[in-house]
Amino acid sequence: MVRRGLMAWLSRVGVALVALCCSVSVLYMLACSPRGDPRQLAFPRHESLAGKEEYQAAIHEREGHQKDYINSLKQQVAQLKDALQERSRQLTGLQGQSNGTRGAGLDQVLPKGTQADLLKFLHSQMDRAEVRSGAKLPSEYAAVPFESFTLQKVYQLETGLTRHPEEKPVRKDKREDLGEVIELGLETLNRPKDHGHTGQRVFSASDFIEGIYRTERDKGTLYELTFKGDKNHEFKRIVLFRPFGPILRVKNENLNTARTLVNIIVPLAKRAGKFQQFMQNFREMGIRQDGRIHLTVVYFGREQMSEVKGILENTSKSAHFKNFTFIQLNEEFSRGKGLEVGARVWKGGNVVLFFCDVDIYFTAEFLTTCRLNTQPGKKVFYPVLFSQYNPSLIYGHHDSIPPLEQQLIVKKETGFWRDFGFGMTCQYHSDFINIGGFDLGIKGWGGEDVHLYRKYLRSNLIVVRSPARGLFHLWHEKFCLDELTPEQYKMCIQSKAMNEASHGQLGMLVFRKEIEAHRRKKKAAMKTNTKKV
Template sequence: MRMPRRGLVIQARTRWLLVGLALLFSLVLLMYLLECAPQTDGNGSLPGVVGESMGKEYYQALLQEQEEHYQNRATSLKRQIAQLKQELQEMSDKLKSLQEKKTPKVNGMSYQGTKEQTSNDLLEFLHSQIDKAEVSVGAKLPSEYGVIPFESFTSMKVFQLEMGLTRHPEEKPVRKDKRDELVEVIEAGLEVINNPDEEDGQDEDDGVGDRQLYSENDFIEGYYRTERDKGTQYELFYKKMDGMEYRHVTLFRPFGPLMKVKSETVDISRSIINVIVPLAGRTEAFAQFMQNFRDVCIHQDKRVHLTVVYFGQDGLSEVKSILESVARETDFHNYTLVSLNEEFNRGRGLDMGARAWEKGEVLMFFCDVDVYFTAEFLNSCRLNAEPGKKVFYPVVFSLYNPAIVYANQDIPPPVEQQLVHKKDSGFWRDFGFGMTCQYRTDFLTVGGFDLEVKGWGGEDVHLYRKYLHGELMVIRTPVPGLFHLWHEKHCADELTPEQYRMCIQSKAMNEASHSHLGMLVFREEIEAHLRKQAYRTNSEAVR
């Protein structure tokens, strides 16, 4: 991180060297012209009192003194250049060592170029990132929308422009990598301030002994932004409590060059997915789910097993009838119906569905009856989950209440036409972790769901946290082929305060977009305005 700054220091000091050499050359040329000047009698040719008394020898002595001064200055600059070259070489050796450590081995073979070429290429790349990035000068932008915004931070808080649905305009850096990043940047800025030899424009004979050292408590605020193809820029400000001056440090973290990690072929042609659906009542929703299952899993994918875990007796016969009807019409018999005569518990239902599989390893997709998925999503499920290595937690696109979204139409369009990613039609449900793809052995190894969680919500978050605390990689990303269909949500009084709050929050999020909800809130005001407009129109017509 400090290497690019040293590169800038080298460039600054090199410029000073060139200026010094130019001055030295000018003085040598002047001396040569004086030496070649024609001799005159006596001292009368030199004007002025000094010239008459001292003569040519005085000026020669003066020039000699100036020459010695600039020779000493040139020697000092040469010494500084040699020192900077040594530091640059040491940094180059460190980068080369880091590059050698990170060079991957594929099939037992290490891909490396010559050491000199690797080091030089890496240095050139890092310097080019600074030159290309908008660090010291602005870039030409077509409009204000092309500006990459900064996020600001203090030692305790981060203030972010893009909040999403779960982030807030002010919050503590929760993620460990973000906390570590900001702490590292603040400490790097302190190192720059407290080591003046590394700052631009600092002379060797600067009064370091009288300089006040800064600490983390002197950090006031900072700004950072990331250009995705170049790196991250940091603007840091420090200030002593009893002082009036701020210290401003600009840092830049360039992205390293792309490196090949591995190349492999993944065959998913024989990968079976066990779709597990917990259910209680809601037979109409299950009939709609089975229509989607028939179109995607039976007619297109054909590598899916369905496990339905049904709670209670009310509606059980209708669910059996729907499954048997699909089996007769499509000749599909890869399904299992598990009946539990007890109160609905999503975690227990998914756990029972996972344990009901008796054919060894299998990829499981925990799914709700209100979820619509595509054949492309099933392939994403297979590609992003790997036994013993990865679990897949896709972010679902949750659709709003169609009665509000399509209020200007007589009836909402069919479900297939509602599956669009628009701001007023739905949102990325980034606070939900219920839909997930993971292998059975990983699920059992991590301990499955917390079966003590009763009622709505909470069980998926507990499982997600288990994986976060484990050694498996968690793939978390929005996927276009997974939708949560809107349905009426009821929050039972029996829920714990935390579950009830989560349920109400989810219910509020599911209704409509910010703009649609605003129109509903101010509906009476809008209707009153329309009545006034109609009254004015009628009054003018009467006149």
């Protein structure tokens, strides 16, 4: 009896719940119905003043509720952010106390088991990334390039139509990110080396030279920071990794480049005028400012060879420079062959090879960057150079073009990051030989650089690819030959246009007739108004 009563009661409760759910569903459907103007459904239109005031009052009331809700969310976000920063400081401090031992001492802060799992996850992210060694990549498209930065500027490859190739870190999160990284680098450098030692140098932000960073979306962000060392040509490098959580210290190493020689290898055929310009830059930046440099010129053919040798010998005499090699090959020009011969003729120690073209301008700071981003058996450097636009289009009249040194500014109006080129590269001689060098079956310009780049990507070496603010490709006119097919000719013209001027500057050329017509109309209107007065 009791059981039947209980079952009946449960049945009635079930029916009531079903009815209640149906009612709620009907009300939800009516409230969310898309028919009609929602403002009219919520607030019927009244012609009277009182109706309008009620309408506005209802709007203000709704806005007030939304503002309160937003403020509540902001408070929650701020609390979570503070908690995350506190946890980050705790983990970072414990990591420093552990001296590289994973998970040491974490149970003093976090619940037992939680801290070990968290730190294990963070380190697993770091182990999967290219932090300590390179990862084999299938093609050049799989490589994630670095961006470089100083205290004031960020040099970025992805610009689009709104961002610039170099700019201040405008976004707050970017400023805080890079500022935190530099601060942690200084904290690492200034950590006491041993107890009782009081004469330790204190590093400051003014000692920071340059940093590079890149984010792998499924792993985290790698940072490499370079600071001035205790002596000339000595540097401090701090490697940090942020695995979508607290930053982890990876390396703290001393670098000395005082005896690191850079062998600049230039393949050449004819172009004596360009070589004269190249040697002016080489003399100032390579010989006078840097000094730890060798030049290897591999010349193809005999036309203009005497002029090129004369330029080289005159520079040698006037600058008291003997560290050069001139090789002449009686065959058709091949860039890959020239660089291969120039690299293999070297019989000295394990030198850094900088593969360069005659229309390249480099600074002494770039040579330092070349040394710092290469490491035998570990790293090769593929800088992204800044390609100059046509000065005649940028500066207008030919007479208004400034001297070359004043043209070489990293701005959106003056050029672009040449991220599709892989020809200029720095690597140690031993790595070039071990990787197998160039494919000598490639003739003429192009192809050989991408082939070598792919071989490095498929090796265990780390490929550092980042914008180099001290490496420029000088503009020169591009000729599209009549022998090309219509499709090839079209592609050649497209490439030529890309190197001539920026998007906006080319647009001004396309619409110059309309601009001139508008200017003439304005002048005519001004004259008419003047006569009336």
